[in-house]
Amino acid sequence: MLNTRTDNPLTAGINITHTPQPCTLVIFGGGGDLTRRKLLPAVYNQALEGELPANFAVLGFAIEKMDDSKYREFARKGIEQFSRNPLDKAFWADFEKRFHYLQGSFDDPEAYVELKRRLEEIDSNFGIPGNRVFYLAIPPALIETCVCQLKAAGLVRPVGDHGAFSRIIVEKPIGRDLESARKVNATLCNNFDEQQIYRIDHYLGKETVQNILAMRFANAIFEPLWNSKYIDHIQITVAEEEGVGTRAGYYDTAGALRDMIQNHILQLLSLIAMEPPWIMDADVIRDHRQNVLNCLRPVTSENFDRHVVRAQYGPGFHHGEDVPGYRREAGVSQDSVTETYVALKLFIDNWRWSGVPFYIRTGKRMPKRASEIAIQFKSVPPILFNANHDHPLEPNVLALSIQPNEGLSLRIATKLPGAKLRIFPVKMDFRYGSTFGEQSPEAYERLLLDVMAGDATLFMRRDAVESSWAWVDNILNIWASSRTRWIPEYSAGTWGPLEADRLIESDNRKWRLL
Amino acid sequence: MAAAMIQQANIPKIITQPLKRVHIADIETELGMLWGQFDRESGGGHTVMRACMSNLIIYCDTAEEAAVVSQEIPTIVDVHPARVLLLIGDGHPSDGSLEALISIYYAPLEDGWQVCAERIDVVASPAATERLPSVARSQLMGDLPTTLWWASRRPPPEAGEVFFQLAELANQIIYDNMGWINPIKGVSAMTRWVAAQQNEQVVYNLAWRRFAVWRKLLGQMLDPQITPNALESLRVIEISHGPHALPMTWLLVGWLASQLNWQPVDGKRLSNSELIWKFHNNQHEIKITAKRLPQGEPLLYRLLLDWSHATSENRLCFERLDNDRIGIVEALSTIPAHVFAAQIPERATLVSAQLAHRNRDKIFENALKSANAMAAVFQP
Incomplete structure (x- = not known):
């Protein structure tokens, strides 16, 4: 692998932490929705801002009938519609030449022979030393086929031969339960080394999520409080305002637990709860995240009802408009018991978090789109300012907002001006957008650069995927063993079912109003 | 209201x-x-x-x-x-x-x-x-x-x-040598002052950030995997710059010299608009000319690098195409023609970006030292 940090004196000091290396990005499913909405705009934005390596090209590979010219048009339209930077026509006129397309069937060995030939041609035209990043923007069922064909075609270079690199990016979901996840991972690992595999979870590329580590370990004031002695509980909310939309085919077989909890939320949880890593190294950080997953208390049939609530949205209002219930959505079975909402109470059984509940909720058709991690600290003793039992002081809350506005806020108690001693909570708000002005790069932009730079910190390792499935499988199995076709319902446009309120209120706590 | x-x-x-x-x-x-x-x-x-x-x-x-x-x-x-x-x-x-x-x-x-x-x-x-x-x-x-x-x-x-x-x-001093009336004297005075500082103060020239895109492109295109042996074989560099961009050019050459271990041996003015430096890398001489264009912005406009030897001709030529783009000129290069985004940042953008960088930049300081060594051998 080319190590520009040490082999080339002219790259010394240039963005030391991140040096994306010359490569071709090969997108399997290059004509798909993810490619159009996220990947190509991400590539464009990074190029426009000078972050991409000078020797870089894109090759879309898919079944759709297109040539290079049509693909460039496809890319341009996607960029015009979805890029955070408007299309710069003069720049695009040159940059589009780096976009190529190969039509082919993923299971056709001949297509891979042609893929190899095209890649060699691109290497030669763009001065790329054979480095490839394969992005599988395809349905999970096709992963095995593509990976095996890549290996068979000689397109996977081994790690550590000091030659060009081959890396592969795999989108979630990795499996739909532990068994299938193991199968996908086995397929990946039989053909690529774990170091070459980047299991992407775009949540981990968001600025605030990365800021969790900075906030915890770059400030002296938080970490001493970051434990069961000072923290009362933690709430993680990932609320979507949309319904199932066009994803019914996938979603009705998955549900909120698989779609959100198993990957995004458990990854957030592991970042919030991990012990301090001793170095900013991808594997060290991932080891520490993994330790959190290892300590998750399993949900059992005995404690199930007090720890898990699922529900499905019924008809209601979204921004004042009538919207149908889940079972009336196009593509959804009328007797579906797929959950669109999950609330959980979970515990991490280690020294730091012993007895601290983590309340988690995620759902579709919530009143608004909001993702947040809130750390609620314990109340001050009921003396002095907190002596009035009828009006206890509101505890301090540190809230990390992930979307739509990335930032953090701290609720503190202050004295209101005047002769009387009146205490009032004030929210100190910090938002990336308004403080730093710059638009934060999209998560995909950051993550693509990470892959090109060989930094796997923000990607899921095999053990993390399998541990989270193992934990989630407990819940899935209990649901599967239940014969009921009944599932609690909440009105679209509300914050979830009464059962979820009861889950937290039985502990004398409340869901935060977002 | x-x-x-x-x-x-x-x-x-x-x-x-x-x-x-x-x-x-x-x-x-x-x-x-x-x-x-x-x-x-x-x-x-x-x-x-x-x-x-x-x-x-x-x-x-x-x-x-x-x-x-x-x-x-x-x-x-x-x-x-x-x-x-x-x-x-x-x-x-x-x-x-x-x-x-x-x-x-x-x-x-x-x-x-x-x-x-x-x-x-x-x-x-x-x-x-x-x-x-x-x-x-x-x-x-x-x-x-x-x-x-x-x-x-x-x-x-x-x-x-x-x-x-x-x-x-x-804690940090930001200056900009673009437009200095006597750049050679200014570079020398500033470099001496920086060298005399004993503390951890960050001193930063905006010109350094202004040509960051050139540094990145040179680093990537001359990378040993892309163009083997180019770095150690460079013999001739021709730079064309706009008015008021000589200090930036000086710093660019200083950076190359410090990173590639070139020692300045000579420097002189060929005319009112052209300077020449000679360096040695313990194996051969490297000749660098800097030519000021009669008009234009205070930018680097063209950079020709030549590492030809008896048996092969190897040249790479970058040219600023407009305010947003730098291209490789195909006819003069052994590398295929490319165009790269290279927007010229406003001064305010350069300053705001630098404010967040609070560590000393050793690469810049080494470039500055080399620039000073170039000033020392220069015959005005």
Whole structure:
């Protein structure tokens, strides 16, 4: 692998932490929705801002009938519609030449022979030393086929031969339960080394999520409080305002637990709860995240009802408009018991978090789109300012907002001006957008650069995927063993079912109003 | 409503108020009153927040320089909220020898306002210039790093005591050698001053950031995996630059020399618009010419690198195509033609980006040392 940090004196000091290396990005499913909405705009934005390596090209590979010219048009339209930077026509006129397309069937060995030939041609035209990043923007069922064909075609270079690199990016979901996840991972690992595999979870590329580590370990004031002695509980909310939309085919077989909890939320949880890593190294950080997953208390049939609530949205209002219930959505079975909402109470059984509940909720058709991690600290003793039992002081809350506005806020108690001693909570708000002005790069932009730079910190390792499935499988199995076709319902446009309120209120706590 | 009194700055996101004249001793109190007045006039009831990352002292010689800087402040504080002290050393106070003016900059949030900068202008008559550091000293906010942006067109050491005293207040000094009247003398004076500093102060030339894209492109295109042996075999470099870009060119050559271990052996002026340097890398000589174009922006326009030898011809030629793009000229290169995004950042963008970088840049300092060594062998 080319190590520009040490082999080339002219790259010394240039963005030391991140040096994306010359490569071709090969997108399997290059004509798909993810490619159009996220990947190509991400590539464009990074190029426009000078972050991409000078020797870089894109090759879309898919079944759709297109040539290079049509693909460039496809890319341009996607960029015009979805890029955070408007299309710069003069720049695009040159940059589009780096976009190529190969039509082919993923299971056709001949297509891979042609893929190899095209890649060699691109290497030669763009001065790329054979480095490839394969992005599988395809349905999970096709992963095995593509990976095996890549290996068979000689397109996977081994790690550590000091030659060009081959890396592969795999989108979630990795499996739909532990068994299938193991199968996908086995397929990946039989053909690529774990170091070459980047299991992407775009949540981990968001600025605030990365800021969790900075906030915890770059400030002296938080970490001493970051434990069961000072923290009362933690709430993680990932609320979507949309319904199932066009994803019914996938979603009705998955549900909120698989779609959100198993990957995004458990990854957030592991970042919030991990012990301090001793170095900013991808594997060290991932080891520490993994330790959190290892300590998750399993949900059992005995404690199930007090720890898990699922529900499905019924008809209601979204921004004042009538919207149908889940079972009336196009593509959804009328007797579906797929959950669109999950609330959980979970515990991490280690020294730091012993007895601290983590309340988690995620759902579709919530009143608004909001993702947040809130750390609620314990109340001050009921003396002095907190002596009035009828009006206890509101505890301090540190809230990390992930979307739509990335930032953090701290609720503190202050004295209101005047002769009387009146205490009032004030929210100190910090938002990336308004403080730093710059638009934060999209998560995909950051993550693509990470892959090109060989930094796997923000990607899921095999053990993390399998541990989270193992934990989630407990819940899935209990649901599967239940014969009921009944599932609690909440009105679209509300914050979830009464059962979820009861889950937290039985502990004398409340869901935060977002 | 505050809307009646506010005026839109260059960037609509950032709003400011007209400067208010105040006594120097009352600056802090008057700033507090501006906050309160702003809160009341914006309807009240909202929390007005202040985010602040740095003290930024800006020194200008003249009111004209300050007027330009004034237009750049919103762009800077939008990215890097700061307390800004704009000091004008050769100004015309309306009364007495020193005059202070204040204002605040703020950004609308969904449910309130965020003050992102307080601005304090201090105008000194020529006779009172040396009193400016004492005013600056009393207006800095504690707990925050301080940057001195030397926005004067004079090389900082030439300003003498006012620069030395302001520099003592700062953790970082930003200067820009673009447009220096005698760049060779200026480079030499600045390099000597930097070398004499014993502390961990960060000293930074905007020219370094301005040609960062060239450094990146050279680093990537001459990488041993892309063009094997190019770095150690370079023999000829021809640089064409626009007016006022000689200091930047000098620094670029200094960077190449320091990174590739070239020792300067000779340098001279071939004509009013052309210089030549010779280096040695223990194996062979490297000849570098820098030619000033009769017109254009203060930029690098063309860079030809030649590492041909008896058996093969190897050349790579970059050319700035327009303000946003640099291309490889195919006819002169062994590498296929490419075009790269290379937008020329505004000065304010360069400053705001640099404010967040608080570590010394050893690569820059080494380039500066090499640039000084080049000045030492230069025969004017």
